[in-house]
Amino acid sequence: MYQTKYFQTSDNHELAKLLTTIFSTSHDGLAICDRNGYVLLYNEAYLNITGVPADILNNFSFMEQKEMHLVPDSSAVRTILTKQTHSVVIDYANGRQAINTATPLLDPNKELLFVVGNVRDVTELNQLQKELEETRQISSAYQRALEHIQTDGDFDEQIIYRSGLMHRIASLSKRFATNDSPILLLGESGVGKDVMANYIHAQSGRTGEFIKINCGAIPEHLLESELFGYEKGAFTGASQSKEGLLELADRGTIFLDEIGDLPFPLQVKLLNVLQDGRIRRLGGKTSRQVNMRIIAATNSDLEAMVEQKRFRQDLFYRLNVLTLTIPPLRERREDIPALIFYYLKKLEWKYQQEMRIETDALEALMDYDWPGNIRELKNVVERSFHMCENGRITFDQLPASIRNTQQTALPLQLAKMDELLSLKEAVERFERAYIQRLLKETDTMQQCADKLQVNISTLVRKKRSLGIK
Structure with missing residues (x-):
């Protein structure tokens, strides 16, 4: 507890001790002034929250502070003038925001004796509330x-995106859907090539089915019969004829996933289908015309496989008419x-x-x-x-x-520093350098926050804590 020259020490030692304890332990700023606004007592929290120097409190009344614009506002001044409790929200020069409340203490004749001021810091609370609202x-x-985003239809017929990169790919897929040329979908495993193929089929207006087959999931000796079908008696166990998936995809789309795993002998037969649009079942003597759209997908490097003689070059060129590369997340x-x-x-x-x-x-x-x-x-x-x-x-x-994922790409100069830093100091130095670099590379704070993938309020708080101008 601090006292000014206007405060006369009480003879009651216990009362003074109690006041000292209350003032010292309070997290709120406390200040007591007389009827003329001269400060009698105040605590450390009052100085920290308001940013008003102790010399000002010791030598100037609240009215004088207000007149000299040393403080933006004063609830104590209002209370002295009205003898009523007043609360105001004040933004102090040190960046703190606080609720400033002044309560009058009156004598039996309703004359003002003292004003008790309470200053509650709401800076962090308002910041948290702002971040919560954001x-x-x-x-x-x-x-x-x-x-x-395409809330109608089947889930598998939808592509969910917000990025400009995927917007361009979605636009291209709509354009590709309107013709019958083969489409080759490229991209890492799990990027959604099957969803994109289904989406293209849904946009194509084709009345037939969407047939999906994973070329690497079916044993080689069964894959040909699955694709082309067979006639009765074509092989042991073929007790009746069966349509192949290519035939079932008539007027529709067949999606050949993991086309790079298609056995080399079947690549020749698929090339013939692409060229003339006709298929022949195993054991069959006649060909059938089919009107189908072929979409192939792979996460393999087909061009490298062509060079290694593991994939037919002519089939690659025939499939690679329209290509979409779906980027990873x-x-x-x-x-x-x-x-x-x-x-x-x-x-x-x-x-x-x-x-x-x-x-x-x-x-x-x-x-x-x-x-x-x-x-x-x-x-x-x-x-x-x-x-x-x-x-x-x-x-x-x-x-x-x-x-456990952490950013490990520290700047080279940080990794080669001779001085030994604590982990906290090293992280702060990296954050400061990285944020400063992005601030120079962007035109606005919002653009910088977008690149950092944080809220703009988080960026402002980081700038303040790291001392970035």
């Missing part, structure tokens, strides 16, 4: 956006929250259970590189949905591989 707005924005991180919310919504509908995801969990999912792409993301969301408690997915419920 999180709610982001969540609502994604929910509204998802309501407009790590290259289109804007799509990650859209996919997360979409799969959560699907699970909510299925299990009739509302679910929310905590901000730190969402940020961890967005920072993760997703080597398994959308397939891995879907599995993680479903696992987290069933593991969570109280309807909220938290950071602790995420798989260890995601929780």
Whole structure:
């Protein structure tokens, strides 16, 4: 507790001791002034919150402070003038925001004796409330956006995206859907090539079925009969004729997934189908005309396989008429929250259970590189949905591989420093250098926050804590 020259020490030692304890332990700023506004007592918290120097409190009344614009406002001045309690929210010059409340103490004749001032710091509270509201707005924005992303039709006929990169691919797929040329889908495992193929079929207007076959999942000796069908007696056990998948795809689309695993002898037969549109069943003597669209997909390097004589060059050129390369999730991180919310919504509908995801969990999912792409993301969301408690997915419920993910790409100069830094100092130095670099490379704070994949309020707080001008 601090006292000014206007305060006369009480003869009551116990009372003074009690006042000292109350003032010293209070987290709120406390100040007592007389009827003329001269400060009698104040505590350390008052100095820290308001940023008003002790010399000002010791030598100037609250009225003088207000007149000299040393403080933006003063509830004590209002209380002295009205003899009533007043509360005002004040933004102090040190960046703090506080609720400043002044309460009058009157004598029996209703004359003012003292004014007790209380200053409560609400800076952090308002910041947290702002961040919470921003999180709610982001969540609502994604929910509204998802309501407009092809909500009609089968789930497998939809592509969920928010990135400009995927928007261009979706636009191309719509254009490709309007013709009958073969389409080759490229991309890592799990990026959604099967979903894209189904989407193209849905956009094509073809009345036939969408037939999917994984060329690497069926044994080689069975794959030919599955694709081309067979006539009765074509081989032992063929007691009746059977249509092949190529024939079933008439007026529709056949999706040949993992085309790189197609056995070399069957590549010749598939090339003939692509060239003349006719198929012949095993054991058959006549050919049948089929009107089908072929979409092939692979995560293999077909050009390298051609050079290695493992894939026919002529078939590669015939398939590679229209090509779409679907990028991995790590290259289109804007799509990650859209996919997360979409799969959560699907699970909510299925299990009739509302679910929310905590901000730190969402940020961890967005920072993760997703080597398994959308397939891995879907599995993680479903696992987290069933593991969570109280309807909220938290950071602790995420798989260890995601929780343990850390940014390790420190600047070269940081790794080669001669001085020994603590981990905290090293991280702060890296963050400061990285944020400063991005601030120079972007035109606005919002663009910088978008590149960092954080809220703009988080960026402002980081700038302040790291001392970035």
